[in-house]
Amino acid sequence: MHKLVPVFAAVLIxxxxxxxxxxxxxxxxxxxxxxxxxxxxxxxxxxxAAPPLDVAxxxxxxxxxxxxxxxxxxxxxxxxxxxxxxxxxxDWRIQATDFxxxxxxxxxxxxxxxxxxxxxDVLRGEQLLSYRQPATAADFRRSCHRVADxxxxxxxxxxxxxxxxIAYVTVSRSQSQGQVNSTYRLVVADADGQNVRIMVxxxxxxxxPAWSPDGRKVAYVSFEANRSEIYVQDLRSGSRKxxxxxxxxxxxPAWSPDGxxxxxxxxxxxxxxxxxTLDLNTQVLTRLTSGSAIDTEPTWSLDGEQxxxxxxxxxxxxxYRVAAEGGSARRMTFxxxxxxxxxxxxxGKQLAVVHNDRGNYRIALIxxxxxxxxxxxxGRLDESPSFAxxxxxxxxxxxxxxxxxxxxxxxxxxxxxxxPELDGDVREPAWSPFAED
Amino acid sequence: MTKFKTVAALLIVTLVTACSxxxxxxxDEGAAGAAGAVGAASSGVSAGGTGAGGAMGxxxxxxxxxxxxxxxxxxxxxxxxxxxxxxxxYDVILQAHGKYLSANPAARVRLExxxxxxxxxxxxxxxxxxxxxSVRNVxxxxxxxxxxxxxxxxxxxxxxxxxxDEEAWSLNRRVEIVYGQ
Numbered sequence: 001m002h003k004l005v006p007v008f009a010a011v012l013i014x015x016x017x018x019x020x021x022x023x024x025x026x027x028x029x030x031x032x033x034x035x036x037x038x039x040x041x042x043x044x045x046x047x048x049a050a051p052p053l054d055v056a057x058x059x060x061x062x063x064x065x066x067x068x069x070x071x072x073x074x075x076x077x078x079x080x081x082x083x084x085x086x087x088x089x090x091d092w093r094i095q096a097t098d099f100x101x102x103x104x105x106x107x108x109x110x111x112x113x114x115x116x117x118x119x120x121d122v123l124r125g126e127q128l129l130s131y132r133q134p135a136t137a138a139d140f141r142r143s144c145h146r147v148a149d150x151x152x153x154x155x156x157x158x159x160x161x162x163x164x165x166i167a168y169v170t171v172s173r174s175q176s177q178g179q180v181n182s183t184y185r186l187v188v189a190d191a192d193g194q195n196v197r198i199m200v201x202x203x204x205x206x207x208x209p210a211w212s213p214d215g216r217k218v219a220y221v222s223f224e225a226n227r228s229e230i231y232v233q234d235l236r237s238g239s240r241k242x243x244x245x246x247x248x249x250x251x252x253p254a255w256s257p258d259g260x261x262x263x264x265x266x267x268x269x270x271x272x273x274x275x276x277t278l279d280l281n282t283q284v285l286t287r288l289t290s291g292s293a294i295d296t297e298p299t300w301s302l303d304g305e306q307x308x309x310x311x312x313x314x315x316x317x318x319x320y321r322v323a324a325e326g327g328s329a330r331r332m333t334f335x336x337x338x339x340x341x342x343x344x345x346x347x348g349k350q351l352a353v354v355h356n357d358r359g360n361y362r363i364a365l366i367x368x369x370x371x372x373x374x375x376x377x378x379g380r381l382d383e384s385p386s387f388a389x390x391x392x393x394x395x396x397x398x399x400x401x402x403x404x405x406x407x408x409x410x411x412x413x414x415x416x417x418x419x420p421e422l423d424g425d426v427r428e429p430a431w432s433p434f435a436e437d
Numbered sequence: 438m439t440k441f442k443t444v445a446a447l448l449i450v451t452l453v454t455a456c457s458x459x460x461x462x463x464x465d466e467g468a469a470g471a472a473g474a475v476g477a478a479s480s481g482v483s484a485g486g487t488g489a490g491g492a493m494g495x496x497x498x499x500x501x502x503x504x505x506x507x508x509x510x511x512x513x514x515x516x517x518x519x520x521x522x523x524x525x526x527y528d529v530i531l532q533a534h535g536k537y538l539s540a541n542p543a544a545r546v547r548l549e550x551x552x553x554x555x556x557x558x559x560x561x562x563x564x565x566x567x568x569x570x571s572v573r574n575v576x577x578x579x580x581x582x583x584x585x586x587x588x589x590x591x592x593x594x595x596x597x598x599x600x601x602d603e604e605a606w607s608l609n610r611r612v613e614i615v616y617g618q
Contacts, residue, residue: 173599182595205594207558227589228562249566249590252559265559271570271588273563294563310560316519317560341557354557361555381601383557402601428558 034070035155037063037099038092041074042117043082046107052140055105055115055147062148062162062192067415069155072097084118084127092122099128101151111137115147119154129154141195161388164191165432166395167199167209167218168406172424186220188235191388191431193419199233200240209430210253218430219243219253219262230264232280243280249273254298254307256324263288263298263307263324275309277324288326297341300324302348308332310340319353319366333366335373342366345387345411352376352385352394363396365411376409386431387411395419395429503533505544505616512614514572515607518553521567523575531572534614535579542585548572549613550590551597553606558592565590565612572612 103117135143149160233240248267338356355364550565
């Protein structure tokens with residue numbers, strides 16, 4: 001639905017995606033008991049030989065990537081039913097398959113499709129779900145992910161995130177005439193790393209992408225004017241607006257839950273980073289913290305009343321909390337010498353942070369009620385955790401040799417995937433909210 | 438103020454020592470690029486400029502410690518991990534830059550603060566800014582006026598050296614003094 005359009009601006013070149021390598025996701029660690037499931041190639045009722053995309057292939061890959069399902073290899077399918085009447089549960093029981101997905105793509109009029117599918121419980125021999133997902137050619141892949149979302153929710157009780165997206169920053173370096181040239185890109189891709197769109201490209205750093213709560217906009221920091229400035233860009237139209245270019249640092253934008261304000265870190269004239277909220281409608285700036293400490297990396301509580309942030313008020317960086325209207329700050333983390341860049345979990349009960357674990361920078365969860373710390377990642381230089389909107393997983397930046405790559409870890413620590421890209425450094429992943437449509 | 442006098446005394450001592458050593462050559466941006474520097478100043482501030490009368494330049498008769506003619510190594514201040522205090526070893530260089538700015542009211546300098554790659558990125562922007570402010574404060578003490586000095590922090594985004602070891606990190610925790618902006 002959300003077609004991303006490239007932006008053209010004086011210093012920015014928007015380019016189309018062909019040159020950009022797509023991300024390929026590898027599961028590096030799964031659960032022991034992934035559920036066996038069969039996803040049969042979908043039938044096709046329409047002109048030509050096949051639907052625009054292999055629906056079953058996309059759905060099976062999504063389910064496998066979650067770590068909770070083990071789809072049967074396609075070549076091992078004993079039968080390939082496309083309607084409920086053709087299903088013989090006996091064959092599927094022989095293959096020890098717990099669940100069966102069948103379906104067909106129907107084209108009624110040009111560019112209007114319907115993905116019809118059924119979910120069966122093989123052991124009990126009954127249909128669990130019958131569903132029709134409309135699609136167009138332009139959003140066909142997204143519609144396939146929605147099919148996977150519906151199946152995932154039916155079988156796990158947890159809302160799927162396959163049709164969500166991720167934003168991230170890439171850096172590629174090239175050398176010419178003894179000079180190293182860097183190209184920074186803000187990229188938005190589907191949650192499976194496919195369908196890559198470059199939103200902004202610049203010779204100067206791009207940082208800190210943050211999704212608006214409705215998933216329509218991304219705020220980020222750009223150094224295109226050779227200093228930090230905060231922009232808000234509409235993903236559908238590609239148009240953007242500079243919302244903060246005050247003297248000094250303009251950084252760390254974080255949307256309020258109602259999407260009306262940005263919490264930001266500004267140094268202004270005095271060179272000291274403090275937190276502010278910026279009302280996007282009125283441009284009114286409200287100061288939340290003061291003093292000589294570095295106060296940055298805000299994240300909002302779900303009710304919009306509190307802001308958690310990084311401060312070095314006690315020496316090293318720790319997480320603090322302050323009321324969104326300002327006031328005195330309260331320290332929230334005490335375990336370890338380094339706890340920074342908090343991100344609020346979708347349930348509002350935990351924070352993901354960058355935590356120094358015996359010299360290694362790792363992703364950890366802070367339980368706010370118990371104030372306990374659980375280290376989730378195992379790298380040496382992990383950073384930038386971002387929750388999937390269903391709270392089941394975190395995406396973060398890690399290293400593979402000298403290259404930055406993205407990885408995910410389930411919040412119970414049991415499922416890990418790695419998303420290596422073919423070229424360039426990848427960093428600062430931000431998982432989108434659920435799409436509203 | 439007491440501290441300032443100590444610094445001044447130290448400067449004189451070090452200056453004498455510096456005179457007896459070989460004069461430092463100016464490294465231009467191209468050479469820095471070839472050596473792997475990514476974040477070098479974007480404007481061509483490198484070559485020439487010694488004749489502009491950097492206070493120290495004329496005093497030593499060699500290349501300047503301060504001012505736009507200062508060699509690359511005299512335009513970079515390095516810092517400790519998660520630290521933004523200027524180490525005493527840079528007092529001489531910074532005093533020379535401060536005096537140059539004081540003697541040349543039209544001169545402008547931009548202090549570009551950087552951090553190593555460890556930890557979170559926006560916090561590192563904060564560290565880079567703090568480092569640039571620390572250098573700024575020293576220059577102001579030396580007689581520069583605030584209108585002459587701009588600061589910017591690139592955090593860990595523009596490393597001078599690509600690498601994930603102590604040496605690379607120590608070379609990336611820096612403030613670059615860039616004239617002419």
